[in-house]
Amino acid sequence: MKRNIFILLLTLFLTSLLYAKEEVKLYFHNNTLSNAQTALLFLEGSHITQAKLTFEKLHIDFLPHPHKKESFFALIPISYYHKPNAYKVIVSYKHQGEKIFKGIFLTVVDAQYKSEILSVQPSKIYLSQEDKKRTQEEYADAMKVYNQTTKGLVTSFIKPLSTPITSDFGNQRLYNNTLQSFHSGTDFKAAIGTPIYSSANGVVKIAKNRFYAGNSVVIDHGYGVYSCYYHLDSLKVKEGQKIKQNELLGYSGNTGRVTGPHLHFAIRIKNIIVDPLQFIKIINILQ
Ligand SMILES: [Zn+2]
Numbered sequence: 001m002k003r004n005i006f007i008l009l010l011t012l013f014l015t016s017l018l019y020a021k022e023e024v025k026l027y028f029h030n031n032t033l034s035n036a037q038t039a040l041l042f043l044e045g046s047h048i049t050q051a052k053l054t055f056e057k058l059h060i061d062f063l064p065h066p067h068k069k070e071s072f073f074a075l076i077p078i079s080y081y082h083k084p085n086a087y088k089v090i091v092s093y094k095h096q097g098e099k100i101f102k103g104i105f106l107t108v109v110d111a112q113y114k115s116e117i118l119s120v121q122p123s124k125i126y127l128s129q130e131d132k133k134r135t136q137e138e139y140a141d142a143m144k145v146y147n148q149t150t151k152g153l154v155t156s157f158i159k160p161l162s163t164p165i166t167s168d169f170g171n172q173r174l175y176n177n178t179l180q181s182f183h184s185g186t187d188f189k190a191a192i193g194t195p196i197y198s199s200a201n202g203v204v205k206i207a208k209n210r211f212y213a214g215n216s217v218v219i220d221h222g223y224g225v226y227s228c229y230y231h232l233d234s235l236k237v238k239e240g241q242k243i244k245q246n247e248l249l250g251y252s253g254n255t256g257r258v259t260g261p262h263l264h265f266a267i268r269i270k271n272i273i274v275d276p277l278q279f280i281k282i283i284n285i286l287q
Helices: 002-019 129-146 276-286
Strands: 025-028 032-034 038-044 048-055 058-061 071-077 085-095 098-109 115-118 165-167 172-175 179-182 186-188 195-197 202-210 214-220 225-235 248-252 263-269 272-274
Touching: 025 098, 038 048, 038 085, 038 276, 048 071, 058 071, 071 263, 071 276, 129 202, 129 214, 202 225, 214 248, 263 276, 272 276
Parallel strands: 032 098, 115 172
Antiparallel strands: 025 038, 038 071, 048 058, 048 085, 085 098, 165 186, 172 179, 186 263, 195 248, 202 214, 214 225, 225 248, 225 263, 263 272
16 A cells, blocks of 8 residues: 555656756846847747747747757847837747747837938939939849848857948938938948958858949848948959858948948848947857
């Protein structure tokens, strides 16, 4: 009799161990950030599969952490136009065969980007019919690229130059007293002919002359992450070419809509323009 009770208790104990819910952790590296910054979200625990999230209209997958077991990460791009507020991110995953949904909040605060006034060639502001058509075609081609998400993600990025920054990302710009926009990248000081190297491994998706960007290179790094290098004097890569971090892309110049020679460096995630230097800091947390 005693033996039977012992076996029953032992069975109950082992069953409870088998079905005990292992702890799953969900947390942000940075849960308060400015508009146009990138959030890094971690999901940790064993037996997790199919982890993804929904934020506003974006559907984003978690990827395995490059160096940590039983850890996943997701990048969430906040648009420049996101208003300061608390936003709910819905995370879903399968854990021990069960589908789980969790909500987690991130807070967006106003970056208070500065304003700047620029004057460029009037022909880059008041477009001829021909140029208008050209910019529309170039825009459509670029959107086709930026809306593609290839698998995986390169997680090591470096700044393309270490020269002084001549115009910060996000500056509210007024061109020739008429055209308003915001600065979609970071400008680095670069005399004509300065070699420009890739920020990370990837595949060249655009390598050609464009109306606003001039001679430009756009590289696909997976996960919908693209790096852009604009206003180059000459290009040394071709579309479709695989590229390594620190590989020569071309030489800097003053082509396209510019006030002078410099390198315009930009990052897009899922077709959302983000602060490239904050992105590099965040992605390198994974190293
Ligand atoms: Zn720029």
